[in-house]
Amino acid sequence: MVLAVLLLALLPAPAAAAGEDPGWTVRPAGGGSAGRETRPYVYLEGVPDSVLQDRISVANPARTPLTVRLRGDGRAGPWLRFGARTVTVPARTRADVPFALALPGNATPGDLAGAIVATAGGGTEGRVQVRVRVGGPTLAAxxxxxxxxxxxxxxxxxxxxxxxxxxxxxxxxxxxxxxxxxxxxxxxxxxxxxxxxxxxxxxxxxxxxxxxxxxxxxxxxxxxxxxxxxxxxxxxxxxxPVAGGGxxxxxxxxxxxxxxxRRHSRGESRASTLPPPSPAPVGAAEDGRPPRVPGHLARTGAES
The missing domain is CATH 2.60.40.10 (Immunoglobulins)
Incomplete structure (x- = not known):
């Protein structure tokens, strides 16, 4: 009985069936004690016209090599650069894959997000969130x-x-x-x-x-x-009804x-409060000039 148990323990574990998800993972590289990962996402900070670098980790617990294809996604996706778009990770191995994020010179200061997407055969997919802070003055508008x-x-x-x-x-x-x-x-x-x-x-x-x-x-x-x-x-x-249209x-x-x-009442209330002009003297012309004297009266006055 004991011998049978020992023999079973020495036999290799069965290989994963074809098409079965081997349980591979992708996450930010670096971990704490006992290999536990401490970063939930990649955080990068820099100024425009600079290149920021980091790594992701792809773990392959299967008995066969794992090939994944990498691409960027989200607002920061177009700025992500990879040394190789396709990475092959040997069986039962974890590989750290470097990448870079190139901030263009006209990058707007502020926060934005993106992701690194790893796709394996069979359509299985893993994502690593990437958060970026571009330095410079912020504008809220x-x-x-x-x-x-x-x-x-x-x-x-x-x-x-x-x-x-x-x-x-x-x-x-x-x-x-x-x-x-x-x-x-x-x-x-x-x-x-x-x-x-x-x-x-x-x-x-x-x-x-x-x-x-x-x-x-x-x-x-x-x-x-x-x-x-x-x-x-x-x-x-x-x-x-039409009858009530009027x-x-x-x-x-x-x-x-x-x-x-109502819209113009306020403006009208601010109109000039100066008193009206005094009435013109009796006989005065409307334009303020002396009144015209008939010709025969003017000559009589001149003869006297």
């Missing part, structure tokens, strides 16, 4: 664009015009002819806006008016002093007149 008001929905777009990720906050206000219709205080939006990213969003307005002329204003802020504003106007007209047109005309007066 965003814009609010393409604001539209339609029914109970306000549509708009946010664009990150800076070089740092933003977590925007939104405030909404709507003014009608007779006062404020909507005033939502600033609140965070559930998104992170990457540099250069544009996202189209909607803001619900379920209690929009049935008959009014409104102006909706959006104000968006983010950390770092980023601020953007946008506005749009719309006329709300209730659906009515009444609707009249109501809209009144709304438009009131809105126009």
């Amino acid at each position: 965003l814009t609010v664009e393409d604001v539209e008001v339609s029914g109970g929905t306000v549509r708009y777009a946010l664009v990150n015009r800076g070089n740092t990720p933003l977590r925007p906050r939104l405030a909404v206000r709507a003014d009608g002819v007779f006062g404020v219709l909507l005033d939502r205080p600033e609140r965070p939006l559930p998104l992170e806006l990457a540099p250069g990213r544009r996202v189209e969003l909607t803001e619900p307005w379920p209690d929009a008016p049935a008959l009014d002329s409104v102006t909706v204003r959006l104000r968006v802020t983010a950390a770092g002093g980023a601020r953007g504003e946008g506005a749009a106007s719309a006329a709300y007209v209730p659906v009515a 009444l609707l047109l009249g109501a809209l005309a009144v709304l438009g007149t009131v809105a126009h007066r």
Whole structure:
């Protein structure tokens, strides 16, 4: 019995079946005590027009060699460089593969991410996240664009015009002819806006008016002093039979007149308060010159 157990222990383990995943892995190179990996991702930091270097580790526990093909992915993907795109790792071996990330001279300062993708035969794939910080001054800037008001929905777009990720906050206000219709205080939006990213969003307005002329204003802020504003106007007209069309047109005309007066009331209140000019003396001409004397009176005065 003991001899049989010893013989089984000496026999080689069976090879992995064809097409079976051998359990290979790819991760950042370098580990802690007892070979445990301590880096969840590769972190690189540098200034534009510099080359940053690091290594990844490909482990092959199978009894046959493993061949993987490497490529870059994500925003940092085009900047990744490999000494060889195809790497063969011997059986039961772990190989450290060097790579470089070349920051172009026009790289925008800030944070960005990418990945190294390793693909083996059979379509199995492993990824190593790469996070990059490009040195230089950061700029937080965003814009609010393409604001539209339609029914109970306000549509708009946010664009990150800076070089740092933003977590925007939104405030909404709507003014009608007779006062404020909507005033939502600033609140965070559930998104992170990457540099250069544009996202189209909607803001619900379920209690929009049935008959009014409104102006909706959006104000968006983010950390770092980023601020953007946008506005749009719309006329709300209730659906009515054709017979009431004249009444609707009249109501809209009144709304438009009131809105126009409200917009210009502030400017008119600042008009000059100087007293009106004094009336011209009796007989004086409108241009202020002495009055003309009839010819026969002028000659009589001259003869006297």
